[in-house]
Amino acid sequence: MSHAAGLIVTGGRVLTAVATPDDPLGVRDDAAVVCRGGRVVWVGASADAEAAARAAGIDPRDPTLVRLDAGGRLVSPGLVDCHTHLVFAGNRAAEFALRARGAGYQEIAAAGGGIAATLGPTRATPVDQLAALAAGRARRALAAGTTTLEAKSGYDLTLDGEVALLEAIHAAGHVDLGGKLRGAGPPPRLVPTLLAHLVPPEARGSAAARAAYVAGFADDLIPRVAAARLASSVDVYCDDGAFTLDETRRLLTAARGAGLAVRAHVGQFADLGGAELLAELGAWSADHLEQVSDAGIAALAAAGVVAVMLPAACVQLRMTPPPVAKLRAAGVAMAVATDLNPGTSWCETLEVPMWLATTHYGMTVEETWLGVTRVAARALGRDDLGVLSPGSAADLVVWDTDQPADLPYRIGVPLAHTVVVAGAVVA
Ligand SMILES: [Zn+2]
Known part of the structure; x- marks a missing residue:
């Protein structure tokens, strides 16, 4: 994965996932995230982002530097x-349909369902x-x-x-x-x-x-x-x-x-x-x-x-x-x-x-x-993923909402706006 020289995300409601005394999600309003070399180097107020980027060795005229304005949207770790x-x-949709009309484990197994229905196609x-x-x-x-x-x-x-x-x-x-x-x-x-x-x-x-x-x-x-x-x-x-x-x-x-x-x-x-x-x-x-x-x-x-x-x-x-x-x-x-x-x-x-x-x-x-x-x-033995803090991986998502609760609340609605992995915009 090639990383750009740098990435500066400003104007976000940044959910750092680093707890503060009154917020387990560590949400910061009008915040910015500065990344370099695939890592987060700084998180702070948007107004201070340019100075922080320069201090981190990012050249503001570098043509590969990427700037994202989150426009007040939620920004979270990937x-x-x-x-x-x-x-x-393989595919077990037929088994799903059987279960939906009340079939039990035995009936599904007798119809060729269960793990055997995945084993055969996978081996082949x-x-x-x-x-x-x-x-x-x-x-x-x-x-x-x-x-x-x-x-x-x-x-x-x-x-x-x-x-x-x-x-x-x-x-x-x-x-x-x-x-x-x-x-x-x-x-x-x-x-x-x-x-x-x-x-x-x-x-x-x-x-x-x-x-x-x-x-x-x-x-x-x-x-x-x-x-x-x-x-x-x-x-x-x-x-x-x-x-x-x-x-x-x-x-x-x-x-x-x-x-x-x-x-x-x-x-x-x-x-x-x-x-x-x-x-x-x-x-x-x-x-x-x-x-x-x-x-x-x-x-x-x-x-x-x-x-x-x-x-x-x-x-x-x-x-x-x-x-x-x-x-x-x-x-x-x-x-x-x-x-x-x-x-x-x-x-x-x-x-x-x-x-x-x-x-x-x-x-x-x-x-x-x-x-x-x-x-x-x-659960994967990692402390550099799933958070936005200096040293963590520059994996983040800009969401089409400013509310953390919208993700579980709006059932199955795809809200990802911009996805970044290792400092590069990938989706
Ligand atoms: Zn499992």
Whole structure:
């Protein structure tokens, strides 16, 4: 990504996502953001922006300098979608239609639905085409203000196939494994995650086959992915019908041993004790949490693990939301993400999850905003994304409103006006 020499945004209602004593969102009126070299170098009053830019070494006559007048609009950090299954082929609209008329899990499975309906098409699609599908989804997210997308593998399940899915993510765009962008594709930033999604059909025949699969994932695939720097973290689907708590421990311990961060899908259907395990392992995030015990919540709070709320999937499956009031009371930070996936939440942009987080989950507007900016970045192990402050990434969005509450309030309305990644206007 090439950065212009500089970018000066003036006249904004700047939501910094850096709390002040009386405002958790740190909103500043008639404010400016000065960026250079892909980073924010200064945030302050619009009247002081030119002087701040000169002090930062920006030549005001530089023809590559970009000036944006926000005209009183809201300016926020670029949104961070910290939980997506970005790479897959196929379409499960028929399954959606079956569920809409009341079909249960068994009927859907008998009709060829479920993950098998994604596994087949994904395995049959070449890496370059998978990358193109992922890039298209990422492009639509970017246009809606998402400047960073976490992207999981997990729809091939064979060890080589999972490597291919991570390679597809690398081919789809600009991979960001901790501040340095690489890859030839367009923004947004993609943060790849190796996901142990399910035991594949080929390994379900016997306990020995299952154990061999878990051992291969832990002892072969995870070190391979770490050595090739294909992902920054490992995620495990720890639930009834997926991986057991013991298997999750085995996989995540291997990830830690290989130098990768850890996270997991826990408690979507059943509480297996995953929250406590993630706290013990110092995970970046615990995702779903529709089912979690008080002890699990206390453990997440004590360990500072981010709880990732996925309301679009929860509502589509007609499940009860997670215990948001208990998470808040315990001091667990909450992120909000799309859970983009073809089975339960083909949701590419954050407007509707933000609406559901406020109206259905009972999160405040401030919690929801932090959940798609600063806290979402924390769920990716990053403190330089999701905020606008000196040193942070120059990823920002100018919105067609001056009200932060408009994003969750105006249901699904696309309000992104101008999107900037690494100091360059990209949408
Ligand atoms: Zn998920």
